[in-house]
Amino acid sequence: MLKKINYGDKEAFAKVLEDRNVSVDPKITMTVLEILQKVKEEKDDALSFYTSKFDGVVIEDILVTQEEMDKAMSLVDDEFISILEDAKRNIELYHKKQLKEGYEIVEADDVYLGQRVLPLQRVGIYVPGGSAAYPSTVLMDVIPAKIANVDEIIMVTPPQKDGSVNPFILASAKVAGVDKIYKVGGAQAIGALAYGTQTIPKVDKVVGPGNVYVAEAKKLVYGQVDIDMIAGPSEILVIADKDANPSFVAADLMSQAEHDTMASSILVTTSEQLVEEVEKELEKQIQELSRTSIMEQSFANYGYVIVASTIEEAIEISNEIAPEHLELMVKNPKDYLPLVRNAGSVFLGYYTCESIGDYFGGTNHVLPTNGTARFYSPLGVDSFMKKSSYLHWSKEALQKEGAKIIRFAKQEGLDAHANAVRVRI
Amino acid sequence: MLKKINYGDKEAFAKVLEDRNVSVDPKITMTVLEILQKVKEEKDDALSFYTSKFDGVVIEDILVTQEEMDKAMSLVDDEFISILEDAKRNIELYHKKQLKEGYEIVEADDVYLGQRVLPLQRVGIYVPGGSAAYPSTVLMDVIPAKIANVDEIIMVTPPQKDGSVNPFILASAKVAGVDKIYKVGGAQAIGALAYGTQTIPKVDKVVGPGNVYVAEAKKLVYGQVDIDMIAGPSEILVIADKDANPSFVAADLMSQAEHDTMASSILVTTSEQLVEEVEKELEKQIQELSRTSIMEQSFANYGYVIVASTIEEAIEISNEIAPEHLELMVKNPKDYLPLVRNAGSVFLGYYTCESIGDYFGGTNHVLPTNGTARFYSPLGVDSFMKKSSYLHWSKEALQKEGAKIIRFAKQEGLDAHANAVRVRI
Numbered sequence: 125m126l127k128k129i130n131y132g133d134k135e136a137f138a139k140v141l142e143d144r145n146v147s148v149d150p151k152i153t154m155t156v157l158e159i160l161q162k163v164k165e166e167k168d169d170a171l172s173f174y175t176s177k178f179d180g181v182v183i184e185d186i187l188v189t190q191e192e193m194d195k196a197m198s199l200v201d202d203e204f205i206s207i208l209e210d211a212k213r214n215i216e217l218y219h220k221k222q223l224k225e226g227y228e229i230v231e232a233d234d235v236y237l238g239q240r241v242l243p244l245q246r247v248g249i250y251v252p253g254g255s256a257a258y259p260s261t262v263l264m265d266v267i268p269a270k271i272a273n274v275d276e277i278i279m280v281t282p283p284q285k286d287g288s289v290n291p292f293i294l295a296s297a298k299v300a301g302v303d304k305i306y307k308v309g310g311a312q313a314i315g316a317l318a319y320g321t322q323t324i325p326k327v328d329k330v331v332g333p334g335n336v337y338v339a340e341a342k343k344l345v346y347g348q349v350d351i352d353m354i355a356g357p358s359e360i361l362v363i364a365d366k367d368a369n370p371s372f373v374a375a376d377l378m379s380q381a382e383h384d385t386m387a388s389s390i391l392v393t394t395s396e397q398l399v400e401e402v403e404k405e406l407e408k409q410i411q412e413l414s415r416t417s418i419m420e421q422s423f424a425n426y427g428y429v430i431v432a433s434t435i436e437e438a439i440e441i442s443n444e445i446a447p448e449h450l451e452l453m454v455k456n457p458k459d460y461l462p463l464v465r466n467a468g469s470v471f472l473g474y475y476t477c478e479s480i481g482d483y484f485g486g487t488n489h490v491l492p493t494n495g496t497a498r499f500y501s502p503l504g505v506d507s508f509m510k511k512s513s514y515l516h517w518s519k520e521a522l523q524k525e526g527a528k529i530i531r532f533a534k535q536e537g538l539d540a541h542a543n544a545v546r547v548r549i
Numbered sequence: 550m551l552k553k554i555n556y557g558d559k560e561a562f563a564k565v566l567e568d569r570n571v572s573v574d575p576k577i578t579m580t581v582l583e584i585l586q587k588v589k590e591e592k593d594d595a596l597s598f599y600t601s602k603f604d605g606v607v608i609e610d611i612l613v614t615q616e617e618m619d620k621a622m623s624l625v626d627d628e629f630i631s632i633l634e635d636a637k638r639n640i641e642l643y644h645k646k647q648l649k650e651g652y653e654i655v656e657a658d659d660v661y662l663g664q665r666v667l668p669l670q671r672v673g674i675y676v677p678g679g680s681a682a683y684p685s686t687v688l689m690d691v692i693p694a695k696i697a698n699v700d701e702i703i704m705v706t707p708p709q710k711d712g713s714v715n716p717f718i719l720a721s722a723k724v725a726g727v728d729k730i731y732k733v734g735g736a737q738a739i740g741a742l743a744y745g746t747q748t749i750p751k752v753d754k755v756v757g758p759g760n761v762y763v764a765e766a767k768k769l770v771y772g773q774v775d776i777d778m779i780a781g782p783s784e785i786l787v788i789a790d791k792d793a794n795p796s797f798v799a800a801d802l803m804s805q806a807e808h809d810t811m812a813s814s815i816l817v818t819t820s821e822q823l824v825e826e827v828e829k830e831l832e833k834q835i836q837e838l839s840r841t842s843i844m845e846q847s848f849a850n851y852g853y854v855i856v857a858s859t860i861e862e863a864i865e866i867s868n869e870i871a872p873e874h875l876e877l878m879v880k881n882p883k884d885y886l887p888l889v890r891n892a893g894s895v896f897l898g899y900y901t902c903e904s905i906g907d908y909f910g911g912t913n914h915v916l917p918t919n920g921t922a923r924f925y926s927p928l929g930v931d932s933f934m935k936k937s938s939y940l941h942w943s944k945e946a947l948q949k950e951g952a953k954i955i956r957f958a959k960q961e962g963l964d965a966h967a968n969a970v971r972v973r974i
Contacts (some may be wrong), residue, residue, distance in 0.1 A: 211953075229642060350925065375968050415963075415965060458941070475942055479954055487940050497935070498669070512889070513895070514894065515906050516901055517910065532632055535629060538804070539840060541907060544800040
């Protein structure tokens with residue numbers, strides 16, 4: 125089911141590295157620009173208009189009430205609430221270690237300088253509706269913002285036809301600690317978060333996945349507010365040695381492929397025999413699962429297998445691909461971790477399947493896709509904080525060093541910069 | 550010279566907050582897209598073509614040689630080299646504190662998880678030529694990347710008509726520790742860094758200021774590589790109490806205004822009398838400086854004064870504006886620092902003029918502009934590092950917790966995610 129390619133065949137390998145992002149249809153961009161403009165100008169009226177148009181429902185008050193929350197909690201079984209709480213505990217444990225403090229340096233002559241690390245004031249979380257309504261993503265997006273101590277966390281999510289919100293989404297928002305939830309989705313919700321309306325306050329950052337309209341809206345408001353990322357299709361790269369269980373390998377490749385037909389699953393192994401066994405397992409297991417057709421298309425589009433001569437070479441291949449998820453299904457996996465330069469999240473050993481991290485292990489599942497692990501990081505507490513520097517110089521310090529600053533400013537032809545020092549000394 | 554506005558007049562104040570970014574002429578976008586496409590396809594040949602076209606010079610080998618470096622160093626006086634080295638020492642001292650380490654959490658049943666903090670592998674620094682060739686920016690861009698331990702730091706800068714590079718730029722690159730310098734500028738240099746050519750290797754991140762073509766090229770390659778920011782015009786907000794020296798206040802407002810006619814200088818003060826005195830000083834000092842016309846236009850466009858009733862209110866105003874530079878020219882400035890939520894860099898007290906930070910104090914001068922201090926940070930060591938998470942679970946741990954993960958996956962309709970756990974337990 126997987127296309128076999130040779131690492132030595134540079135042309136074939138270059139194809140694997142190719143950008144999987146299809147460019148956005150300009151018609152979608154135009155539609156989104158129009159929606160954003162209308163939200164900017166007409167605010168709440170525009171939200172009502174688009175909710176009625178796209179979601180087919182008229183909602184008087186889009187703020188989710190306490191009653192609605194209570195009702196949602198009553199619709200979700202206690203077992204699932206308890207699983208959400210266990211997952212939350214693990215995610216908190218992992219993310220709390222990311223909280224950073226500022227620092228200060230004190231020098232002679234009453235000179236001091238430092239950096240403060242400050243939470244963003246207001247953040248907006250977009251949560252899709254329908255079949256892509258994932259409670260796990262609510263936890264992954266909200267918990268780091270809570271730990272960062274963001275003043276206010278707002279969630280927006282499209283209403284269902286009857287005006288309600290999926291109760292599992294509301295329950296996960298409650299467990300995660302969202303402050304306010306508004307029933308509005310699509311590009312119009314992103315516009316509301318970026319510009320503010322009478323009801324929805326303007327935020328500093330918008331995070332969360334969404335359909336192509338939501339993704340395009342995020343791209344267009346970027347700069348006006350910060351955004352998490354423009355997520356591409358999901359991907360996994362599994363490095364497996366000869367002792368890896370082919371059934372596990374096949375299962376993990378499929379767990380990625382089921383996301384969508386653009387998802388990519390790549391096996392890199394040192395064992396030719398494993399390749400055959402994994403193929404057999406894929407044929408077998410794929411028939412037993414529900415999203416068979418999506419998986420088949422995904423494998424046909426972006427499923428690859430590459431045979432490497434050593435684990436070190438396999439990691440070299442992975443570093444070039446810079447996968448979102450990397451599984452090291454090898455003996456003594458931690459020995460190889462220092463060689464991994466580019467990967468969003470690494471799953472170590474034969475028993476750490478990616479789905480542990482997707483839901484429960486504690487690491488974040490919002491990760492850089494499409495080769496951007498070369499320079500981007502997983503979502504984390506840092507994503508909801510910013511830094512601000514400060515500096516204090518005394519008259520004495522300026523008298524000692526001022527001439528150097530004056531020379532530097534003059535060298536750059538910035539006379540008034542020099543003057544600001546000159547008037548003081 | 551400054552337009553007086555009232556904080557209570559919401560409409561007038563909203564004007565101050567207005568986006569100062571003029572939208573980019575679509576013709577420029579089209580030109581830049583064409584340049585990027587040609588560089589992607591024709592690589593080095595495209596660079597030669599555009600260097601000849603835009604810089605009016607044909608260069609055989611664009612890599613700056615050791616001989617050229619030696620010559621540049623001989624053209625720069627020892628005093629300036631020594632000032633560069635003093636500045637470097639201060640910048641290093643401040644930025645070294647930003648170096649972060651990863652962490653690991655170890656739990657029962659051989660479960661462990663952690664975060665690694667890794668340097669980017671290759672970074673490209675753009676340095677403008679001509680009158681905007683600032684040695685200080687070379688230090689500010691390169692030193693944090695060096696501290697982050699980036700494997701390779703590449704600089705690109707347009708050649709002068711005679712094929713050489715401004716010796717002060719080369720000298721500051723040498724002091725900062727740039728690995729390689731290529732004589733190519735404009736949008737074509739950004740394309741070369743993003744896609745790679747036969748001569749210039751592809752990088753992970755592009756930083757540095759440039760003209761409108763360079764800025765547009767950075768925006769267009771963003772996602773393919775990371776970028777630092779799309780910098781808007783520079784800005785300063787000075788909060789001054791009645792004891793502030795009007796001559797100092799005026800000098801600092803002018804040091805911002807001289808950058809360009811789009812720069813913004815805002816004075817917020819609790820003293821009506823100070824406003825009058827500052828105006829007098831502005832009238833006087835502006836005639837004694839060289840960039841008078843730029844400053845006059847800048848003040849006319851975006852120069853404001855706002856009278857606040859208290860220092861606390863002045864800071865509230867500043868928090869709404871979120872200035873790139875904030876000066877607190879007040880008594881006991883550090884007492885007020887915790888109230889400052891949104892500012893790129895804060896200059897404390899009567900003697901800490903912004904130009905100390907621009908050149909010499911140690912804090913970075915690459916700062917978020919145009920209100921983006923609400924969510925962006927100064928350039929720093931973090932800007933050249935990324936994070937990668939890892940997770941290890943044992944069979945025992947999965948046997949204990951697997952059922953929860955299966956339920957979670959099923960709740961989200963992701964059958965193959967559940968299957969990856971099921972096959973293991």
